[in-house]
Amino acid sequence: MLSPEIAIAGVSLRFAPPGGEVRSHLALSDVSFTVKPGEFVAIIGPSGCGKSTLLRLVAGLLGVTEGDVRVGGTKVERVPGGIGFLFQSDALLPWKTALENVVMGATLAGRDRAEALDKARFLLGEIGLAKSADKYPSELSGGMRKRVALARTMAYEPRVFLLDEPFSALDAQTRIHVGNRFLKILETLGQTVIVVTHDIDEAIAMADRVLVMTASPGRIARAFDVGLPRPRDYYGTRFEPGFRDLQEGIWDILRREMEGVLARD
């Protein structure tokens, strides 16, 4: 058996605000799971349950309060190399063109200027934005910006992709289009991926395994294996046999968690 690419063991995280008078907030409580190399995992859970926090722990942007996080067998204490983080906002540099933004990813991975430029041009072609290479982010649509952000992350050549609600800002049609492109590219790359989403269909359509989280403080409530064949289609997969059962199973847990949140408020 392959050793896991990502191993989360007994992780808790408490946000302790600076001024001591404010109460600290337990965001994650005893989270454990592993992700195999090349596995595509989706994490789904009620808003505020700590999904983004979990990704930031894996990326080394935050430190755990308890437990440990390992990437490639090494305990995460600082930012580990080889992690590509795609944020909920596209986080592009507004003063750089699409091309230069993608070049940034390659440069930070240690490529020289000529290599980085070649790579960036190639990747912009891959995501269908060759024509928009010299546009600034403010001149691109939301879906185009998302694709540029993916290209930048790809230019960094990470072993692990962390995607935080990558399509939540897109309208329904753009979402299907961009989602399909992302899915094709990530399937081809075959790298380890964790995608956070609050969309059940999206989670099932993209992932090999769906982890459902409880309401805050977040824990893993249950894991669902998605046995559907690849390559998949972002939208079409929902018509495959077996999809509805997964949908129902996940919805059942989520509904209970959300009811809990509503009852508490």
Add this chain to the structure above:
Amino acid sequence: MTEGKGEEEYDRRRAAAVRRKRMLFYGDRIVACVLPLIGWQLLSDNWVGGKWISSPLGVAERLVSMAEDGSLQMHTWQTLQEALLGLALGMLLGVVIGVVLGLSRRLSDAIDPIIMGFYSLPRVSLAPLFIIWLGIGLLAKVALVASVVLFVVLFNVREGMRTIDRDIIEAFRSMNASRAAMLRHVVIPSLVPWIFASVRIGIGMAMIGAVVAELIGSSRGLGWYVMRSTGTYDMTGSITALVVLMILAMIFNWMLSVVEARALRWRRHSDVGLGG
């Protein structure tokens, strides 16, 4: 709408409209300049008397005669040097201190009272000190101008540091960007709009600083010329120097707008347009 043809026609009409609007804009500006000048001349000739308010023609004559004997160039150059060197020094210090304070909340909190203290101090009152320390020449004026400009830049940059997009910072941190790469690609470019904003205010302050410093102690410069002229009831002389100061400020502002429009062209175009 018939495709192609209709589109062309639309674009043509729009281009014409834009041209018309621009002509109108320049027309307005010229009228806005010329009308007050005519008013001033009439006022001077018929009611108040050139002895008190001089006149546009008197000022024009003086400009020519000063340019001929070289005093215009000499005084302008002096004031220009003071203002520009002081502005540059103040900007440099302001940006560096602002970035450092933006990086360290603790340091910023610790020295905030001191900064506010110096800021509230009328910098003009430092002028005699600077003159004693640095002499009556260029240096004292540069120091005064820098001390005036410094704070605007510092406050702007510190505020800019606090509003840098957190996701961009995290994205770069997650890609293991070095501190230097972070400064170069994220921090400094984020500050550019804030720095432009402070230069815009700083230009005016630099001119004020330079002139005030000259009023307090100097032997040349436009501020000195204003003072000397008023001392001899030479209104034409003092107004001429003021007009030159005004023109300098206008030129700087215009140059700044051009540079800014280029440097910030990544912003949505409507942000840097001429406006209606």
